[in-house]
């Protein structure tokens with residue numbers, strides 16, 4: 001089920017009542033494993049017909065995305081760096097958990113214990129194409145939350161202006 005939209009929506013919905021900066025970091029973490037692995041693998045495959053799965057797959061494991069979230073956190077200003085790391089890391093953990101709950105098409109491609117084990121795991125709670133069913137519901141929830149945020153910011157700016 002979890003495609004990039006479902007991962008984005010899960011992060012945005014879970015952080016809808018937090019500060020926008022925190023929500024942005026958590027949501028970035030929620031899509032980060034696919035941005036680091038699926039995006040380059042599919043890009044190289046489409047552009048050059050290269051199979052780079054072995055190269056980028058480790059970035060879709062807790063070991064890989066923990067290193068990536070550490071690197072990203074160190075690129076941010078020193079103040080709040082630890083919190084930024086935790087938000088990115090928590091979002092990536094949500095991503096990994098949702099991916100592991102997906103029934104594999106053939107064999108599971110998730111090796112969450114990499115580099116200590118190449119054992120593949122999954123807990124099949126839903127199918128990969130169930131996102132078609134849940135996406136309209138997520139769109140409605142995101143639309144409702146965006147409306148609520150806009151109304152809240154209008155009230156806040158009206159209070160500031162007098």
Ligand SMILES: [Zn+2]
Pocket residue numbers: 033034060095099
């Ligand atoms: Zn993924």
